[in-house]
Amino acid sequence: ETGVTQTPRHLVMGMTNKKSLKCEQHLGHNAMYWYKQSAKKPLELMFVYNFKEQTENNSVPSRFSPECPNSSHLFLHLHTLQPEDSALYLCASSLEGRGGAGELFFGEGSRLTVL
């Protein structure tokens, strides 16, 4: 496989469920990202990991818990979510630039619906 792969592509969960989103990149990149895309809003950065260390956390509620075991894999653990958390969750990866992000490559996204 090549590029950035996300699973599952679609997820429906109740407010008391616990589920996880998975992302895997095959590009040799060192930085991985979680973005949230809601209807009629710009993409919002949630978390950034560089060499599996979290470098940015944009005040995301604790019901979202990221995990990055290595530079190729990124998870987003979900628990006790709210209906307003329903959105498209996008994973991306890039090579670290000298002063900022390199070119980002995105996965196809995981469409989450919270009932």
Added chain:
Amino acid sequence: KQEVTQIPAALSVPEGENLVLNCSFTDSAIYNLQWFRQDPGKGLTSLLLIQSSQREQTSGRLNASLDKSSGRSTLYIAASQPGDSATYLCAVNSGAGSYQLTFGKGTKLSVIP
């Protein structure tokens, strides 16, 4: 705080027409700017990346320009095709050690056969 604006929100053109999509940003101290394409229900596809020291980048029928001093970038699409129909997003990385991209809301392009 960086803000990115894309106008218009939607654009409809006949096939074969050349067109320009606009992106403006409030803080000119950027590291790079990236243009993406997004098809409905899909992820984002990178089109062009312009570093802060560059004025333009070209890929096939696409040409992106950057004017940092005025806080503007344009994406020029030549000889548009129905397959170009998608939402085009502009994103700015301000650098300074941050990997955060600030996105615009996008321009939804429809190319009519």
